[in-house]
Amino acid sequence: MESEGPYRVERHALGGVGIVGPNRDGSYTGLDRAQSNERVSYLNEGYAEGRKSAEKDFNELLEIANEAGYFNQDMMIWRMKYADWKKARGIE
Numbered sequence: 001m002e003s004e005g006p007y008r009v010e011r012h013a014l015g016g017v018g019i020v021g022p023n024r025d026g027s028y029t030g031l032d033r034a035q036s037n038e039r040v041s042y043l044n045e046g047y048a049e050g051r052k053s054a055e056k057d058f059n060e061l062l063e064i065a066n067e068a069g070y071f072n073q074d075m076m077i078w079r080m081k082y083a084d085w086k087k088a089r090g091i092e
Contacts, residue, residue, distance in 0.1 A: 004044065005043070005047050005048060006021060006044070007019060007021050007022070007044050007047065008020055008040060009033060009037055009040050016030065016031075017031070017033050019036055019040055
């Protein structure tokens with residue numbers, strides 16, 4: 001049984017089966033369909049793990065960026081309060 005993912009087994013022009021990847025590059029494997037399906041299963045599993053890892057990294061970076069945004073917002077509020085304080089005291 002083929003796993004879900006961008007890799008799949010298709011009938012190849014040379015009469016056998018080929019593994020087709022995300023960019024539609026076909027590869028004649030010389031393997032039978034069962035062996036090709038097993039390889040495709042491993043490829044799709046690796047692809048899914050890579051996507052999970054990339055998504056985790058992206059979410060961590062997004063969290064850091066959001067915290068930096070909050071920090072900048074807090075700094076702006078602090079600067080506005082400081083400017084109001086200086087103005088109220090006639091400084092500058």
